[in-house]
Amino acid sequence: MPSDDRSAAVPTTDDPSARAESLRRQIRRHSHLYYVRDAPEITDAEYDALFKALQDIEAAHPEVVTPDTPTLAIGGPPVGAFGKVLHPHPMLSLDNAFSPDGVRAWGERVLRRLADVDPDVAVDVDHDVDPDVDRDITSNGEVTADALTYVLEPKVDGVAVALRYRDGVLVQGATRGDGTLGEDITANVRTIRGVPLRIPAVDGPLPDGVVIPADLEVRGEVYLPLDGFAAMNERALAIEGRTYANPRNAAAGSLRQLDSSITASRPLRLITYGVPDPHALGVASHWDLLNALEAIGLPGNPDRRRFTDLDAALAYADAWLARRSSLNYLADGIVLKVDRLALQDALGSVSHHPRWAVAYKTASEEATTVVVAINVNVGRTGKLVPHATLEPVGIGGVTVSQATLHNEDYVTERDIRVGDTVLVKRAGEVIPQVIKVVPELRPSDALPWHMPDRCPVCGEPVTRTPGEADTYCTNAACPEQLVRHVEHFVARGAMDIDGLGEKLVAQFVSDGLIADVADLYNLVPADLEGREGFAEKRIANVIAAIDASRHRPVRRLLIGLGIRHVGSTVAAALAGAFGGLDALAAADEAALTAVDGVGPEIAASVVAWFAVPRNRALVERLTAAGVRVADPDWVPPAVASAASDGSTLPLSGKKLVLTGTLPTMTRDEAAARIEAAGGKVVGSVSAKTDYVVAGEAAGSKLAKAVELGVAVIDEAGLIDLVGSGIQM
Ligand code: IVH
Numbered sequence: 001m002p003s004d005d006r007s008a009a010v011p012t013t014d015d016p017s018a019r020a021e022s023l024r025r026q027i028r029r030h031s032h033l034y035y036v037r038d039a040p041e042i043t044d045a046e047y048d049a050l051f052k053a054l055q056d057i058e059a060a061h062p063e064v065v066t067p068d069t070p071t072l073a074i075g076g077p078p079v080g081a082f083g084k085v086l087h088p089h090p091m092l093s094l095d096n097a098f099s100p101d102g103v104r105a106w107g108e109r110v111l112r113r114l115a116d117v118d119p120d121v122a123v124d125v126d127h128d129v130d131p132d133v134d135r136d137i138t139s140n141g142e143v144t145a146d147a148l149t150y151v152l153e154p155k156v157d158g159v160a161v162a163l164r165y166r167d168g169v170l171v172q173g174a175t176r177g178d179g180t181l182g183e184d185i186t187a188n189v190r191t192i193r194g195v196p197l198r199i200p201a202v203d204g205p206l207p208d209g210v211v212i213p214a215d216l217e218v219r220g221e222v223y224l225p226l227d228g229f230a231a232m233n234e235r236a237l238a239i240e241g242r243t244y245a246n247p248r249n250a251a252a253g254s255l256r257q258l259d260s261s262i263t264a265s266r267p268l269r270l271i272t273y274g275v276p277d278p279h280a281l282g283v284a285s286h287w288d289l290l291n292a293l294e295a296i297g298l299p300g301n302p303d304r305r306r307f308t309d310l311d312a313a314l315a316y317a318d319a320w321l322a323r324r325s326s327l328n329y330l331a332d333g334i335v336l337k338v339d340r341l342a343l344q345d346a347l348g349s350v351s352h353h354p355r356w357a358v359a360y361k362t363a364s365e366e367a368t369t370v371v372v373a374i375n376v377n378v379g380r381t382g383k384l385v386p387h388a389t390l391e392p393v394g395i396g397g398v399t400v401s402q403a404t405l406h407n408e409d410y411v412t413e414r415d416i417r418v419g420d421t422v423l424v425k426r427a428g429e430v431i432p433q434v435i436k437v438v439p440e441l442r443p444s445d446a447l448p449w450h451m452p453d454r455c456p457v458c459g460e461p462v463t464r465t466p467g468e469a470d471t472y473c474t475n476a477a478c479p480e481q482l483v484r485h486v487e488h489f490v491a492r493g494a495m496d497i498d499g500l501g502e503k504l505v506a507q508f509v510s511d512g513l514i515a516d517v518a519d520l521y522n523l524v525p526a527d528l529e530g531r532e533g534f535a536e537k538r539i540a541n542v543i544a545a546i547d548a549s550r551h552r553p554v555r556r557l558l559i560g561l562g563i564r565h566v567g568s569t570v571a572a573a574l575a576g577a578f579g580g581l582d583a584l585a586a587a588d589e590a591a592l593t594a595v596d597g598v599g600p601e602i603a604a605s606v607v608a609w610f611a612v613p614r615n616r617a618l619v620e621r622l623t624a625a626g627v628r629v630a631d632p633d634w635v636p637p638a639v640a641s642a643a644s645d646g647s648t649l650p651l652s653g654k655k656l657v658l659t660g661t662l663p664t665m666t667r668d669e670a671a672a673r674i675e676a677a678g679g680k681v682v683g684s685v686s687a688k689t690d691y692v693v694a695g696e697a698a699g700s701k702l703a704k705a706v707e708l709g710v711a712v713i714d715e716a717g718l719i720d721l722v723g724s725g726i727q728m
Pocket of ligand 1: 092093094153154155156157159160161176220221273274335354357359
């Protein structure tokens with residue numbers, strides 16, 4: 001399935017030389033967008049497919065290989081801004097396999113090559129291996145499958161880095177760049193939690209025979225754990241009104257900050273997976289290398305395993321890939337490596353990748369199918385959202401027959417038409433997306449799609465504000481909008497009214513019993529009697545559930561009102577700051593943005609909502625119906641934060657040390673802000689310290705922090721940390 005679908009991207013001409021050249025052009029362009037611009041236009045799966053298509057053509061027609069083909073090189077040049085770092089050993093990429101058979105084929109290539117190499121190499125190998133494995137290497141150097149052990153490591157999807165330790169001190173951190181020339185990001189790397197500034201970072205003896213070379217380069221992946229990424233996005237939305245597209249881009253962006261205190265405020269992590277010259281550590285296998293690195297204090301992946309049998313390795317790989325979505329990081333596959341260094345050496349590398357390793361990736365989460373229809377849904381805010389009905393297609397074990405098309409621009413930019421063959425992607429829990437059209441397969445009678453100019457439900461005109469992407473139904477009484485709003489209002493996270501399903505709500509609306517959510521509180525048992533499935537007991541339960549919801553905290557009511565950008569976190573912050581809807585309605589944008597976690601976009605949205613007479617009338621009607629619009633035991637925030645146990649505050653459980661003179665805050669002010677954010681100010685730096693806040697003329701505490709690898713931030717970094725304070 002994957003290769004067929006992907007072949008859609010390959011030009012249809014039969015001339016292999018022209019096809020190869022066209023693929024090279026595409027690969028170079030996408031490589032530049034990915035490595036240099038950090039703005040990829042295609043997915044890794046699509047890129048890999050292009051790369052593989054080119055490799056296949058070149059393998060079948062060696063005469064079309066050119067000296068500059070990307071299969072013989074990697075990446076593009078780095079962008080300016082940072083200093084340059086030359087990688088004495090190029091940072092290579094990995095060969096890919098997309099199926100168990102692909103991995104087996106790699107295993108066979110490995111065996112064939114080892115059998116072909118100079119028998120002397122194999123005899124040398126003989127000296128290095130475990131005695132119980134040795135028997136499989138015959139005296140004439142013949143290597144059989146059993147002689148090999150394999151190490152498996154998750155392929156963490158982040159940013160590749162090279163760290164250099166000289167005499168045990170971290171002296172340089174560099175990005176991969178084009179593989180030969182990277183960027184100097186030493187200052188930023190130093191701020192990453194878990195990156196030791198000095199090795200060995202932990203006391204105790206090193207494993208037998210392990211030595212730390214005077215000049216050690218370690219390679220690994222810097223990434224953002226998914227929970228940290230979510231928190232970062234929530235902050236970015238509140239403060240800057242924007243979010244990062246994915247954890248990889250966010251990690252890359254965080255590492256490329258010219259101001260390293262910003263990097264320090266990001267929850268980046270490192271996992272190491274190799275060194276260019278492992279022999280220098282006194283180890284004979286990759287497995288021992290990873291264990292040695294961990295013993296020195298360089299984090300490794302706990303899911304790594306070693307197998308003596310490729311099928312057993314594959315079984316583990318498949319099991320691991322199957323539970324990949326439950327991990328707290330993104331992984332784009334699992335890497336299999338030949339364990340023994342002598343065998344790695346014998347296998348060597350091609351210019352793109354080492355022969356001794358392969359990245360095993362799951363079958364694509366993409367497929368092509370045909371658009372059967374494009375329809376429009378009306379959301380609770382009146383937003384018109386187009387979606388495609390698809391000819392059902394299996395993607396990653398799930399049948400997909402619908403995909404969102406987001407908004408009018410999404411459709412017109414991609415020129416998606418009914419009848420088109422499209423590439424559809426499904427990632428994790430996310431709703432399937434139409435990525436692009438395969439233009440070659442468009443029927444000649446397919447017409448461009450346009451957003452209807454009237455609401456498909458109520459027939460009233462729709463509007464779209466210039467400069468904005470979304471189209472709205474202008475009819476505040478549009479029945480579909482109302483049904484969606486009631487559904488949202490009664491949902492578990494909002495007013496939590498059980499027993500009001502979509503069907504019943506739609507009936508209430510079409511019967512004219514409900515014209516807004518406040519009408520729910522006017523329902524009487526007679527309104528439910530005689531409806532299918534509603535016996536006396538069930539009617540009583542629904543009425544009781546509606547009644548009970550009158551006493552929900554204001555935070556929940558706020559979520560239920562469905563104000564744009566006011567989700568659970570923002571609602572909690574607003575309820576904590578204002579205590580009730582009257583005070584909130586009276587707040588201007590300045591008062592709103594003074595609340596931690598509320599940025600200008602959210603503030604404007606709240607003000608705009610309360611400015612609509614219909615919304616103010618709704619609040620009045622809810623109040624009259626006895627719904628709680630102010631929290632009875634609310635206390636103003638200054639008092640509340642002192643009383644809080646701090647468990648949800650941005651610095652809860654964190655220990656910070658202040659040193660030097662900060663540019664604008666006195667030491668007392670800084671301490672007060674840290675404590676209000678749930679943190680603790682301590683006097684001296686230890687390995688347990690989370691951050692050292694350093695100002696001008698910082699002295700021995702700063703030196704100690706650097707020595708121990710504690711994150712050092714400045715006043716701006718501190719404001720960044722406490723600024724995210726959201727009172728729940
Ligand atoms: S080995 C010389 N091991 O994947 C071998 N790479 O597609 C090259 N990556 O640039 C790297 N996890 O950034 C290796 N366990 C792992 C990895 C890993 C992630 C990244 C690495 C590399 C890219 C190659």
